[in-house]
Amino acid sequence: MQKRRMVAGLAGGALTVSGLTLSVFVGAPSAVAADDTNPDFGPNVTIIDPSMTTEQINAAIAPVAGNPRRQIFFKPGTYGSAAGQNDPSTATGIVNTTLNANTAIGGLGAQPNDVRINGALHVEAAGSALGTFARTLTNLSINPIQPGEDPHTMRWLTSQTAHWRRIDLRGDVDLTNPAPGTFAFGNVIANSRITGKLDVGNGQNTAEGQGDQTNAMYYTRNSQIGGWEGFSSKMVFSGVKGAPKDNFGPATAKSGPGDKVTLKNTPVTREAPFLYVDRGHYKVFVPKARTNTSGYDWDLNSRNGSSLALSRFYIANPTATAATLNQELAKGKNLLLTPGVYDLDAPLQVNRPDTVIMGLGFAQLNATAGLGAVKVGNVPGVVLSAFSVGGTGTASDVLVQIGSGGAKRGGSEKNPTTISDVHIAGKAVTAEVINQDHVLVDGSWVRTGGLGGVAWSDPAGSHGIVVNGDDVTWTGLWVEHFKKTQMTWNGDGGQVVFLETEPPYTPPSQPEWMNGAKEGYPTLKIADDVKSFRLDGFGAYTRFSNGCVCFASSAIETPVKKDIVFHGVTAGSIMFPVPGGFTKGGFRHIFNDLGPAVDAGLDSGNSRLPYSDTFGFTSNLRIALFPTKADLGHGGHR
Structure with missing residues (x-):
């Protein structure tokens, strides 16, 4: 274990393990010259090459105590032995680690198949998997060989911020775990091919008894899969070849409930940028935006995007200051953030079109002076990707702001500002504000953070996301636990594919959690003057962990118009026990003041029909489509 720690934290030179040498790449205090043939990415980036033995590779990629932020890259080549692929119990010489x-x-090839892994890069959980966050796979081909699993199967038991991009997995994916109490809350799979099936487990409650403990939700887009098994809260697919048919809604006299929301195409996509090696030179490929797409596409051609030389990037280490980073941005440089935590006493100011800020190994930008972490002006084509944002000390008004607002919001339909895998959890009144038009956000978890000791009456942690721009698209979003509204949508032409929301855990009491005369706050508020909006695949879940029997008057508050459409909506109350008993409360209605309540108190502490159709929820309701003609006929009120 001591040797493994040294791989991630060595100050320079090389490390010898069992007589073999591992190369470790080390950085200067704040930045290094962008040598594109042998770049120095700092001490928390490890690069694996085919000359290394499997023993050496497994030592380099093994878990490290303390879970430091780190990036592991494989150069093009084949790694590990495939000899045990038909009987994993006999496998030797495989690449095998828990993340x-x-x-x-990630792989450094131009195509995922340029890096072939024989073995398993897997995620396990002994009990609940609701905390298996922050681990990713990118641009790899995997021939899954995992001892303890079926042949050609790899386990990936995760909840949020554990995304797959450009993955070619030649087999099945086990998204479950036989261990008791193993719940999970999903993941994003994008631009990938999985030749086998994905299994989330069968969580359906029936008259015969409860369902299994399952992975509650998943979003898969622009991919190809060999099949999908299981039932749970909601499974959303857009542009996925091999996806199950669209089937979402409550049980009927003829069939059971449906949990699948399936779209033939994804309305707007722009894949995340990635690092690769081209004839010995490191480059960053930046994809273009596309509309109405399906299936995976891994080609690095001018139709799909452009390659940027590493010399166009400032390679930053965590000791870099906000002033230094902003100076480099002002010079026209892009930023490559190596792993670590960057304490910023001022926000990064992005005012050049097409600027790229890209993180490695879960780099994090912390706003330390209450001024926010990232501010993008009214310029199009900016790409923010693969880093986290936090806030400490004085609360910021906003942590991430896209567009400065005003009458001329900027933005480009063909070249939208794009935010991919940027996760936010920090001390702020509002976590994220989108003022620019045509922004695309793909794969994001936005939640409260750093609020220990903050009074309920303090404005910190009030709002999650506010969208003021028109024609803004979100795909694959979790937004959770803000004191007031999780997501407020003020712009026209918005579209969302997969949205999961949760109210705050700890409102002190119902009288202290009121929105004027209304109980609580909606998790999603569509402004009254919005003319058009569409959402496919929505979930809202309550879990009041301090004993408050609290209700929100509705999960979604929206104008009822024919061009504002919701497809595949569920709301529920999470069953898991809390101090002093089980969670109670819920939603008085899902939409406005329509329909029945989602009330955990009706069957508190259980998960069974007729109150819940999914294990893990005391109560839940499903709606296939809103509004119906009947809803439009009476204005959306009872």
């Missing part, structure tokens, strides 16, 4: 938190593994 701990804050670990990102």
Whole structure:
């Protein structure tokens, strides 16, 4: 274990393990010259090459105590032995590791198949998997060989911020775990191919008894899969070849409930940028935006995007100051953030179109002076990707702001500002504000953070996301636990594919959690003057962990118009026990003041029909489509 720690934290030179040498790349205090043939990415980036033995590779990628932020890259080549692929119990010489938190593994090929892994890069959980965050796989081909699993199967038991991009997995994916109490809350799979099936487990409650403990939600887009098994809260697919048919809604006299929301195409996509090696030179490929797409596409051609030389990037280490980073941005440089925590006493100011800020190994930007972490002006084509944002000390008004606002919001339909895998959890009144038009956000978890000791009456942690721009698209979003509204949508032409929301855990009491005369706050508020909006695949879940029997008057508050459409909506109350008993309360209605309540008190502490159709929820309701003609006929009120 001591040797493994040294791999991630060595100050320079090389490390010898069992007589073999591992190269470790080390950085200067704040930045290094962008040598594109042998770049120095700092002490928390490890690069694996085919000359290394499997023993050496497994030592280099093994979990490290303390879960430091780290990036592991594989150069093009084949790694590990495939000899045990038909009987994993006999496998030897495979590449095999559990990914701990804050670990990102990627291939440096132009195509995923340029890096072939025989073995398993897997995620396990002994009990609940609701905390298996922050680990990713990118641009790899995997021939899954995992001892303890079926042949050609790899386990990936995760909840949020554990995304797959450009993955070619030649087999099945086990998204479950036989261990008791193993719940999970999903993941994002994008631009990938999985030749086998994905299994989330069967969580359906029936008259015969409860369902299994399952992975509650998943979003898969622009991919190809060999099949999908299981039932749970909601499974959303857009542009996925091999996806199950659209089937979402409550049980009927003829069939059971449906949990699948399936779209033929994804309305707007722009894949995340990635680092690769081209004839010995490191480059960053930045994809273009596309509309109405399906299936995976891994080609690096001018139709799909452009390659940027490493010399166009400032390679930053965590000791870099906000002043230094902003100076480099002002010079026209892009930023490559190596793993670690960057304490910023001022926000990064992005005012050049097409600027790229890209993180490695879960790099984090912390706003330390209450001024926010990232501010993008009214310029199009900016790409923010693969880093986290936090806030400490004085609360910021906003942590991430896209567009400065005003009458001329900027933005480009063909070249939208794009935010991919940027996760936010920090001390702020509002976590994120989108003022620019045509922004695309793909794969994001936004939640309260750093609020220990903050009074309920303090404005910190009030709002999650506010969208003021028109024609803004979100795909794959979790937004959770803000004191007031999780997501407020003021712009026209918005579209969302997959949205999960949760109210705050700890409102002190119902009288202290009121929105004027209304109980609580909606998790999603569509402004009264919005003319058009569409959402496919929505979930809202309550879990009041301090004993408050609290209700929100509705999960979604929206104008009822024919061009504001919701497809595949569920709301529930999470069953898991809390101090002093089980969680109670819920939503008085899902939409406005329509329909029945989602009330955990009706069957508190249980998960069974007729109150819940999914294990893990005391109560839940499903709606296939809103509004119906009947809803439009009476204005959306009872």
